[in-house]
Amino acid sequence: MFDYHVHTLFSEDSTASMESQCEAAIARGIRQIAFTEHEDYNPKDPTSFYFKHADYMAELQRCRALFAGRLIIRAGIEVSEPHRFPDLCDPVLAAYEWDFVLGSLHWLSKDVNTYWPEFFEHTGDWRRSMQLYFEEAVRLVETGDFDVLAHIDYPTRYNRELIVGEYDIRDFESEVREILRAVVACGKGIEINTNPMRSGRQPNPADAVIHWYREMGGEILTIGTDSHTPSHTGLHMPEAVQIARAAGFTHLATFERRNLTLVPIE
Ligand SMILES: [Zn+2]
Numbered sequence: 087m088f089d090y091h092v093h094t095l096f097s098e099d100s101t102a103s104m105e106s107q108c109e110a111a112i113a114r115g116i117r118q119i120a121f122t123e124h125e126d127y128n129p130k131d132p133t134s135f136y137f138k139h140a141d142y143m144a145e146l147q148r149c150r151a152l153f154a155g156r157l158i159i160r161a162g163i164e165v166s167e168p169h170r171f172p173d174l175c176d177p178v179l180a181a182y183e184w185d186f187v188l189g190s191l192h193w194l195s196k197d198v199n200t201y202w203p204e205f206f207e208h209t210g211d212w213r214r215s216m217q218l219y220f221e222e223a224v225r226l227v228e229t230g231d232f233d234v235l236a237h238i239d240y241p242t243r244y245n246r247e248l249i250v251g252e253y254d255i256r257d258f259e260s261e262v263r264e265i266l267r268a269v270v271a272c273g274k275g276i277e278i279n280t281n282p283m284r285s286g287r288q289p290n291p292a293d294a295v296i297h298w299y300r301e302m303g304g305e306i307l308t309i310g311t312d313s314h315t316p317s318h319t320g321l322h323m324p325e326a327v328q329i330a331r332a333a334g335f336t337h338l339a340t341f342e343r344r345n346l347t348l349v350p351i352e
Pocket residue numbers: 164190192236237
């Protein structure tokens with residue numbers, strides 16, 4: 087089991103030490119962990135320019151030595167909208183030995199954060215807002231520099247009271263398949279983000295999408311908890327592995343220095 091989406095205090099929205107996250111991962115049977123800290127450039131985002139890369143790399147080296155033989159630790163980064171900020175993002179990706187880069191769409195545009203109620207409200211129709219999100223995700227995949235697309239239907243985690251009726255990602259099949267087509271064509275991957283499973287919901291994205299992805303030739307799949315605190319690290323991993331297996335995946339993706347290795351699911 088590999089947790090490929092974990093935050094520590096190097097992200098603005100976490101207070102967890104890297105060491106405590108490593109201990110939690112080992113306790114839950116995780117063998118490989120990627121610390122994917124927030125890298126944001128949108129001037130309105132509180133996390134923008136918060137991530138101190140050199141300090142992170144030093145702490146990562148310390149933890150690698152401390153947990154040697156028990157846990158493989160990957161140097162990751164979760165870049166928000168890398169397609170909009172290549173001039174800022176490219177030098178960061180070139181300056182350090184990153185193992186794994188997650189690409190995320192947290193801001194629909196420079197003014198609309200998908201975490202805010204405004205995201206659903208600004209179009210007057212939450213379904214329209216989701217369509218715009220999925221369309222922007224295609225642009226992100228086609229032009230952003232990253233390895234795996236994070237949490238495909240991320241905005242549905244928040245402000246659920248503004249979703250009128252049921253949210254079912256299958257209602258957006260054509261939009262989501264456009265994203266998956268771009269992911270496969272660009273040699274990138276997607277993740278099963280287990281964060282919503284902690285609230286009894288389907289992961290981001292739900293199992294139907296993992297099936298579509300496999301059907302369309304998708305091979306690069308990671309699983310991540312998006313944990314910001316040790317009590318969430320490694321949670322719901324067995325269920326997520328089961329979703330991958332049921333969709334026809336026999337391997338999960340791992341990355342070292344941004345090179346892909348597919349590891350058989352045991
Ligand atoms: Zn994210």
